[in-house]
Amino acid sequence: ISEGDQTLGKVWVMQSKQSITFGPETIWLVALILGGLILCGWFTIYLLSKKLSRPIRQVAYAAEQIRGGNYDVSLDLNTREREINELVNSFRDMATRLQQLEEWRTLSLAGVSHELKTPVTSIKGLVMAVRDDVVSPQEGKEFLDIALKESERMERMVADLLDYNAMVAGSVAVRKERTDLKLLVGEIIYQWKIAYEDKMPEVQLHVPPINFFTMGDALRIQQIIVNLLNNALHATAPEQKAVFDIYLSTEEQMLYVDVKDHGTGIAAEEQPKIFERFYRGELKKRRNRGLGLGLTYSRLLAQEQGGELTLVSSSPEGSMFRLSLPRWTATQEAMNTEKAYGAAVKV
Structure with a gap:
């Protein structure tokens, strides 16, 4: 308060900033905006959840059908969600x-x-x-x-x-011990030819002049090779001479036994199924009876020994199967010796 050039006094008027900033109209506007945002968010979540739950509900319904034994279910869904x-x-x-x-x-x-x-x-x-x-x-x-x-x-x-x-x-024991594969295959061929002496099969063994020591079970290896030879004999036409070739080869840490026949071969559409249990091709059904477990069981035996049994090739001129087995190395021999020594000390 001033008069002329003199200041007579001062008057202070105090008011809270909140009352100046937020009036009743502003508060209502903010409340409406927040309410609208909440409703929009809820509506959006509802639409998204409904959109996402629809295919999941159909999948759940299809799972219920499958549990009831109905495998013929159709799921014609195409959504934008990749997952x-x-x-x-x-x-x-x-x-x-x-x-x-x-x-x-x-x-x-x-x-x-x-x-x-x-x-x-x-x-x-x-x-x-x-x-x-x-x-x-x-x-x-x-x-x-x-x-x-x-x-x-x-x-x-x-x-x-x-x-x-x-x-x-898992109740079949498969041992893993040092085995001379070259000697073992020779003995298997000799015994097998005696069993089928009436059919006079010829088996040629092709072995390079190197050592072939594997880590496996000699009895299980014999089962696999005998089964392959029996299958090769069944694949040979009655008027055809039974001639088979067995090749031994090595590559890094694996040994290979290839059994090749000169029979009628396996049809192309049957080749992917020959290792499935109980599967028997049309030609095999006509020529001999069986359960179709030979190759399945042989593959399981090979895998238990750390190897594999595969079909390398097949044509009207014959088929070739390959048995792969782990190669015996000096490191493995030292490890086995150490284990045996440790067991002896423990006893």
């Missing part, structure tokens, strides 16, 4: 694969039942013919010989089935 698309595509592929496995299981069970039922029916008919004196004594003896062969064939099939089940259950 949801991957989930739907993976589930669709899984449903297709399960349907194929279910069909394959049904066919395999029917095939196994048929293969086991055939010799039983044959034995029953032959024995009944002999019991009822339908045939002469000489023919009866022949019938009994046939029944004995059928029973032996059925015994082998049951043994294959038991061996496979035991292998899958």
Whole structure:
């Protein structure tokens, strides 16, 4: 307060900044904006969750159908979310694969039942013919010989089935010890040729002049190679001479045993399936009976020894399978010696 050039006094008027900044209209405006944002956010979340939950609900419904045994489910969904698309595509592929496995299981069970039922029916008919004196004594003896062969064939099939089940259950012991593969393969060929002396098979062993020591189980290796030779013999046409070649080779830390035949080969559409359990090609079904577990069991034995069994090639001129086994090295020998010494000290 001034008068002229003199200041008579001062008057202070005090008010809070909040009352100046936020009036009632401003507060209502801010509240409306916040409420609108909350509603928009909730609505957006609702739309997104509904959009995301729709394909998940359909996948859940399809899973419920599969659990009930209906594998023929359709998921025609295409969303912009990459993760949801991957989930739907993976589930669709899984449903297709399960349907194929279910069909394959049904066919395999029917095939196994048929293969086991055939010799039983044959034995029953032959024995009944002999019991009822339908045939002469000489023919009866022949019938009994046939029944004995059928029973032996059925015994082998049951043994294959038991061996496979035991292998899958992990109850088959596979040893890993130093084995001279060159000597072992030579002995296997000699014994196998004696067993099939009536068919006079020829087996040529091709070995380079080096040592072939592997780390594996000699008995299991013999099972694999004998199975490959038997399959090669079955693949040989009746009018064709049975000639096989076995090649031993090495590469870094692996040894290879290649078994090559000159038979009729494996059809191209059958090659991806030959290692599946209970699978038997059309030609094999016509020529001989079995459960289709030989190659499956042989591959499992090879894998248990740290190796692999694969089909290298197949054509109308023949097929070649390769058995790969780990090579025995000085380091492994030292490690085994150290383990044996440690066990002896512990005892």
